[in-house]
Amino acid sequence: MRSVALAVADGMLPFELSLACEVFGSDLTHLVDPWYRFSLCGAGPVTVGRFRLEPDEGFDGLARADTVIVPGWADVDVDPPGELVDAVRAAHGAGARVASLCTGAFVLAAAGLLDGRRATTHWAHTDELARRHPEVTVDPDVLYVDNGGVLTSAGKAAAMDLCLHLVRLDHGTTVANTVARRLVTPPHRDGGQAQFVRTPLPAPGNHPLAELLPWVLAHLDEPLTVEDLARHAGMSSRHLARHFKTITGTTPLQWLHTQRIRHAQELLEATDATIDTIAAATGMGTATTLRRHFNRTVGVPPDTYRRTFRTHHTGRAD
Structure with a gap:
């Protein structure tokens, strides 16, 4: 996999494009000689963000590359x-390994390369990818998916995770770790996209749960049940479930669980509270219960999440 071709066209995202250029287009022959032969392939000059790019060759160059x-x-x-x-x-038909970064997955899906395969993209667009391409198994939780000849990454920084994965496949772990160190980025990140997703609350308004939802958020430390929520809302459990499905898109218990996890994330980010204290504040009861549910929902343990998202990080590289 010595040659890498980057497909460029008007309307592409400059961040992901520049990541690929930095990893595969830099001269790293001091690490591996030869490094990748890198080229930009497009139909002509393209505008990417505020930049103007001149491709090295036309789109037909993609079919001559080992990796696209x-x-x-x-x-x-x-x-x-x-x-x-x-x-x-x-290019895929000619035997190239094809990888998409972020929403580049929509290009691969349009080309039929994701049919019958598992794939991912930026979490904000996973629902749309699944809706437009039902033949694709969209996984919204992972940072990238490797199907062998076809690979997809989640959004933004996850593009770097996939690029480093490709380097690891081609040149081994030691080289990939050295490249990551050069770029001041982790060679491998734990968890998936779930830790970066914010679950929005329904907008305030004149709906049957308008008074209930704020009340629940103020009582997350209590062992609430569906019956407790229905009683406070003055409706039957069945009617409550129907309204929750319409307004939040989920069940009362799942929504309650999501809000407990969301509150735990806020406390981990902004306070020095112990895991036991956070477990009590979120209605999880014990640190063991919080760790189990947090890891299952977010994809990483609470302590790892706190180290990643603490709001008072100094930015110093230790």
């Missing part, structure tokens, strides 16, 4: 150019 990388697609509501989709499909 498709950066994020800025407007997922707009179909990617047919010539880009055709070129990516042709």
Whole structure:
């Protein structure tokens, strides 16, 4: 996998594109000689963000590369150019390993490369990818998915995770770790996208749960049941479940669990409270229970989450 071609077209995201250029386009022959032969392939000069790029060769160059990388697609509501989709499909047909970064997964899906495969993209767009391409098994929780010849990454920084994964596959762990150290980034991150997702509360308004939801948030430390919520709302458990499904898209217990985890995240980020204290404040009871549910929902233990998201980090590299 010595040659890497980056597919470029108007409307791509500059962040993901620049990550790929930094990893594969830099001269790292002091690590491995030869390093990758890197090229930009496009139909002509392209505008990416506020930058103007001149490709090295046309889209037909993708089919001559060992690895093809498709950066994020800025407007997922707009179909990617047919010539880009055709070129990516042709490159895969010629035997290239194809990887998408962030919303570049929409290009791969349009080319049919994700049909019958598991894939991911930025968490904000996983529902849309699944809706438009039901033949794709969309996993919203992971940082990247490796199907062998077809790979997809989650959003933004997860593009770096996938790029380093490709380097690890091609050149081994030691080289990938050295590249990560050079870029001042972890060679491997624990967990998945779930730790970065914020679950929004329903907007205040004139709906049947308008008074109940704030009350629940103020009593998260209590062992609430569906019956408790129904009693406070003055309705039957069945009617409560129906309203929850309509307004929040989930069940009362699942919504309650999500809010407990959300509150735990806030306390881990902003306070020095112990795990036992946070467990009590969120209605989880014990630290063991909190750790189990937090790890299952967020993808990392509470202590790991706190180290990642503490609001008073100094930014010093120890």
